Amino acid sequence: MVASQGRPLPIARVMPGRVTAGQVISLVEVTGSLGPKVDVPKLADELGFDMEVLPSILEAAEMLGLIMNERGDVSLTELGLRFQKTSKKKVMLLKDRLAAIEPFKTAVELAARGKGVTAQTIADTLSQIGIKWNYLPEQNEELIRDLLIHWTIHGGLLKYDGRTGRFEKA
Amino acid sequence: MATTLAQLPAGSPVVTVDHVSLNYFNDKEPLPVLVDVSMTAGKDEFVALTGPSGCGKSTLLRIISGLNKASAGTVKIGGAEVTGPRPEITMVFQNFVLLPWRTALENVMFALSSRRELSEAQKKDKASKALEECGLSGFENVYPGELSGGMKQRVGVARALATEPEVMLMDEPFSSLDDLTAERLRKDIYALLINPTTSIKTVIMVSHNVEEIIELADKVVVLSSRPAHVAGEFTIDLPRPRNKKSPEFFSWVDKVYSLLS
Amino acid sequence: MMLALGLSILFALTIGIIAARNKRAEAVILPLLDIFQSIPILGFFPLVILAIYGALPNAIGINLAVIILIFTSMSWNIAFGVYEAVKAIPQSYVDLLDMSNASTWQRTKQLYIPASMSRIAYNTQTSWAVGLFFLVASEIITLGNKSLSVTYGIGIGATQFFSSGDYADYVLLIVGLILAVVVWRFVFLREFALWSEKYKMMEEPREQHNDPIMRFYSWVNQRAVSKLFLLAQGRGVNRFTSAISRFRKGLKYATLIFVAIFALLVLETVASRGPPGIGHLPPTSLILSTEASVAYALAVSFVRVWYVYGISVAIGPPLGIVISLNFKLYDIVSPILEVIASIPAPILLPAIVLIPILGHSSEGVAALVIMLASIWYIIFNVMAGVRSLPSEIKELPRVFGVSRLSAWRNVYIPGAMMGFVTGSITAIGGAWNALIIAEYFTVTNKNGTTTLLTQTSAGIGKTIVLATNSGNILTLTLAVASMTVLIVGFNLTVWRRVYHHVTKRYTYNR
Ligand SMILES: Nc1ncnc2c1ncn2[C@@H]1O[C@H](COP(=O)(O)OP(=O)(O)OP(=O)(O)O)[C@@H](O)[C@H]1O
Ligand SMILES: [Mg+2]
Numbered sequence: 001m002v003a004s005q006g007r008p009l010p011i012a013r014v015m016p017g018r019v020t021a022g023q024v025i026s027l028v029e030v031t032g033s034l035g036p037k038v039d040v041p042k043l044a045d046e047l048g049f050d051m052e053v054l055p056s057i058l059e060a061a062e063m064l065g066l067i068m069n070e071r072g073d074v075s076l077t078e079l080g081l082r083f084q085k086t087s088k089k090k091v092m093l094l095k096d097r098l099a100a101i102e103p104f105k106t107a108v109e110l111a112a113r114g115k116g117v118t119a120q121t122i123a124d125t126l127s128q129i130g131i132k133w134n135y136l137p138e139q140n141e142e143l144i145r146d147l148l149i150h151w152t153i154h155g156g157l158l159k160y161d162g163r164t165g166r167f168e169k170a
Numbered sequence: 171m172a173t174t175l176a177q178l179p180a181g182s183p184v185v186t187v188d189h190v191s192l193n194y195f196n197d198k199e200p201l202p203v204l205v206d207v208s209m210t211a212g213k214d215e216f217v218a219l220t221g222p223s224g225c226g227k228s229t230l231l232r233i234i235s236g237l238n239k240a241s242a243g244t245v246k247i248g249g250a251e252v253t254g255p256r257p258e259i260t261m262v263f264q265n266f267v268l269l270p271w272r273t274a275l276e277n278v279m280f281a282l283s284s285r286r287e288l289s290e291a292q293k294k295d296k297a298s299k300a301l302e303e304c305g306l307s308g309f310e311n312v313y314p315g316e317l318s319g320g321m322k323q324r325v326g327v328a329r330a331l332a333t334e335p336e337v338m339l340m341d342e343p344f345s346s347l348d349d350l351t352a353e354r355l356r357k358d359i360y361a362l363l364i365n366p367t368t369s370i371k372t373v374i375m376v377s378h379n380v381e382e383i384i385e386l387a388d389k390v391v392v393l394s395s396r397p398a399h400v401a402g403e404f405t406i407d408l409p410r411p412r413n414k415k416s417p418e419f420f421s422w423v424d425k426v427y428s429l430l431s
Numbered sequence: 432m433m434l435a436l437g438l439s440i441l442f443a444l445t446i447g448i449i450a451a452r453n454k455r456a457e458a459v460i461l462p463l464l465d466i467f468q469s470i471p472i473l474g475f476f477p478l479v480i481l482a483i484y485g486a487l488p489n490a491i492g493i494n495l496a497v498i499i500l501i502f503t504s505m506s507w508n509i510a511f512g513v514y515e516a517v518k519a520i521p522q523s524y525v526d527l528l529d530m531s532n533a534s535t536w537q538r539t540k541q542l543y544i545p546a547s548m549s550r551i552a553y554n555t556q557t558s559w560a561v562g563l564f565f566l567v568a569s570e571i572i573t574l575g576n577k578s579l580s581v582t583y584g585i586g587i588g589a590t591q592f593f594s595s596g597d598y599a600d601y602v603l604l605i606v607g608l609i610l611a612v613v614v615w616r617f618v619f620l621r622e623f624a625l626w627s628e629k630y631k632m633m634e635e636p637r638e639q640h641n642d643p644i645m646r647f648y649s650w651v652n653q654r655a656v657s658k659l660f661l662l663a664q665g666r667g668v669n670r671f672t673s674a675i676s677r678f679r680k681g682l683k684y685a686t687l688i689f690v691a692i693f694a695l696l697v698l699e700t701v702a703s704r705g706p707p708g709i710g711h712l713p714p715t716s717l718i719l720s721t722e723a724s725v726a727y728a729l730a731v732s733f734v735r736v737w738y739v740y741g742i743s744v745a746i747g748p749p750l751g752i753v754i755s756l757n758f759k760l761y762d763i764v765s766p767i768l769e770v771i772a773s774i775p776a777p778i779l780l781p782a783i784v785l786i787p788i789l790g791h792s793s794e795g796v797a798a799l800v801i802m803l804a805s806i807w808y809i810i811f812n813v814m815a816g817v818r819s820l821p822s823e824i825k826e827l828p829r830v831f832g833v834s835r836l837s838a839w840r841n842v843y844i845p846g847a848m849m850g851f852v853t854g855s856i857t858a859i860g861g862a863w864n865a866l867i868i869a870e871y872f873t874v875t876n877k878n879g880t881t882t883l884l885t886q887t888s889a890g891i892g893k894t895i896v897l898a899t900n901s902g903n904i905l906t907l908t909l910a911v912a913s914m915t916v917l918i919v920g921f922n923l924t925v926w927r928r929v930y931h932h933v934t935k936r937y938t939y940n941r
């Protein structure tokens with residue numbers, strides 16, 4: 001979901017908006033329990049996702065290195081297996097992976113520079129290199145904030161304080 | 171707090187609802203909602219309460235919590251009659267009911283603000299611990315509006331747990347969440363509630379979801395349509411963890427469904 | 432009054448529908464409405480009077496001016512209502528008419544007007560109160576200058592009875608007015624409001640549904656204020672505004688300049704035709720020295736408005752919260768407050784002067800009048816805010832057995848915050864308008880002798896009235912323009928920020 005008409009495609013990998021850790025966890029669990037290889041229709045059926053949302057969940061899980069998707073046959077990677085077995089703070093396992101994906105990458109870089117960074121700054125910085133999730137600036141900013149709150153806190157990458165709206169180094 | 175409850179033998183009643191009736195008044199016309207309802211919830215028991223929509227499940231839960239007064243009959247906790255909200259009873263709501271202008275931590279601390287014996291630091295400590303148990307460490311300073319539905323309900327549960335209650339009442343706690351989120355939360359919450367270290371002795375949960383009931387409950391109480399009386403009561407003796415695909419599970423589901431319709 | 436109301440509704444319908452259905456018109460009309468809604472209209476009144484009087488130097492001119500003022504005071508609010516209503520019509524309805532090839536008139540008759548009906552009804556309730564205030568105030572203002580007075584009206588009656596010593600008649604008149612207000616508000620407007628319910632297209636929350644009186648302040652004001660800051664992030668509002676918001680922001684400043692030019696034009700017209708016969712624009716030095724004294728008066732008034740607001744804040748929110756938390760109290764007290772709130776402060780002023788403790792302090796009188804013209808907005812908006820909180824939230828303190836202090840600090844006060852800010856913005860607007868009668872007030876008895884009832888040492892309201900009476904166009908124009916700039920500027924900078932913060936943090940949507 002990168003609106004980049006007229007610009008070179010960004011090299012950075014970009015997290016699909018609105019994919020939650022819960023969805024990824026369920027995907028990994030179901031894939032793991034159904035056997036070494038599961039096809040996508042079966043996953044959709046088992047998880048109760050429709051075919052509209054499942055692709056972005058698969059994309060996210062693949063980007064995070066949890067699954068491999070070979071022409072519709074999904075299997076867990078080594079990390080995926082470890083992820084499935086961990087019972088507490090699963091997302092912590094993804095810390096380094098997350099740090100390589102936008103918007104987390106930029107957020108971590110900006111937060112490392114000083115006393116925290118707001119979602120607005122991160123959104124502005126990213127849209128300058130052509131990465132946005134939503135055309136409307138306010139909604140784009142909100143989506144980025146949701147993504148960051150959702151993933152970086154669980155992942156142990158950043159801290160967030162709602163009173164200042166700033167993300168800081170964890 | 172009611173330490174007497176701790177000494178009760180397992181299975182002996184913690185909550186006793188005794189011939190409770192209730193009328194609401196709409197334009198002076200009495201509207202009978204509950205008629206002569208009796209039930210018990212025992213020590214270490216997870217009781218589910220179900221019935222057709224609008225039959226008075228929430229009303230019954232509110233009477234047990236002391237928020238509403240019965241028109242007739244009594245509710246007892248341990249041996250003491252419930253006449254108003256009590257510290258050993260707590261509630262989790264369908265739509266979370268968090269204060270949007272307070273952070274997650276402040277929301278949990280709010281529930282502790284009646285505890286005079288605790289210092290501010292102790293309250294904060296208890297609140298962070300409750301949040302952590304509910305899988306929300308790191309989310310202390312996030313506002314409810316910035317959390318997803320499942321996380322909001324986790325704050326709701328953390329708030330209830332922080333008060334170290336003995337009776338936990340839940341009114342359709344999972345019904346405003348999507349299936350997957352609800353599924354995960356059910357597992358986590360069940361593990362938290364039925365756990366030797368918790369203060370909780372008894373859980374009463376209102377639910378429309380029969381599978382959820384058979385998955386979680388030790389006992390299910392089915393109410394009839396309004397005016398509600400008890401239409402049936404079953405002890406679900408399936409071993410845990412329960413396999414949602416087993417034929418025994420399905421036969422329980424069918425049994426409860428047949429009473430509901 | 433009725434004439435003005437009718438005109439207002441008509442005008443509002445036209446403007447509202449055009450703005451809602453035509454993108455380009457929308458871009459012009461909305462910021463204009465926005466500005467007009469936030470300026471102190473009463474301040475402009477003397478200017479308008481002088482301008483019209485210049486053209487039509489007789490009683491008709493004056494009456495026309497009064498009608499224009501009331502019309503102006505009532506229209507914006509209703510126009511916003513119409514705009515929002517038409518804008519909110521589901522696309523499917525519009526499509527339906529598109530398919531049947533309906534003419535513009537048919538569309539208006541079949542769809543736009545019915546869709547606007549309920550908004551008009553509710554917004555009329557606010558406008559009515561505002562209009563009544565302006566009616567009385569304008570009649571009284573004109574008295575100051577004998578050549579410029581309306582011949583008959585409630586305001587005139589009240590002050591005349593009073594100054595001639597007919598206290599019985601004075602009291603009778605106020606009682607009569609109260610009765611009229613009660614009949615109008617509780618019978619006619621309410622019926623109108625209820626009747627228009629059937630024109631509603633979408634379901635609204637039931638709790639508010641049953642409470643038409645409350646909506647008088649809450650719903651209407653909420654909208655009005657969120658419109659005041661077109662960039663606000665309120666729900667509903669977002670949809671209409673986000674796309675063109677930036678464009679509009681620029682326009683808002685452009686409009687400000689436009690209003691200033693308009694004021695200058697009025698000055699020109701009046702200066703060249705007006706009775707006092709000033710030929711041309713006065714020298715710069717005179718403008719500067721006049722502006723200096725105007726600025727001083729403005730500063731004094733600014734302080735006055737804010738300390739009165741401070742007192743209102745100490746009284747209003749606690750009162751509003753206490754009343755709305757108790758159902759029985761609410762049922763009894765809110766209609767009473769409604770009635771009291773709708774008696775225009777200017778009529779009461781002569782009686783206020785007699786209150787012993789205030790009797791000798793013109794400052795005290797001014798403060799009380801300002802407060803009477805503004806505190807209601809705070810009280811009613813706070814009440815509406817607290818009542819619209821979900822009952823479960825209000826029950827939370829009981830569920831967790833928390834102390835009263837903690838309940839207020841964590842639940843009631845934050846819960847009332849949104850209404851409080853909305854109310855404050857409107858209240859401060861009301862306070863600025865009230866200055867004009869609060870700071871300088873004369874009465875004329877039947878024999879035509881005028882006595883000064885009260886005057887403060889300085890203030891922009893006094894400056895305006897005195898300048899009107901003596902025909903000092905320069906001072907008048909500068910005073911009105913400076914006041915407008917101050918108020919609009921304050922709204923755009925301070926209030927808008929507060930409003931944004933509060934909508935973000937203190938609205939309850941789960
Ligand atoms: N405060 C009240 N005053 C009057 N009637 C009420 C009140 N609260 C609830 N009722 C009515 O009492 C009946 C029972 O309500 P209750 O909320 O307890 O039902 P429920 O079984 O929880 O319904 P649901 O399945 O929708 O949650 C309903 O018909 C409801 O309309
Ligand atoms: Mg219910």
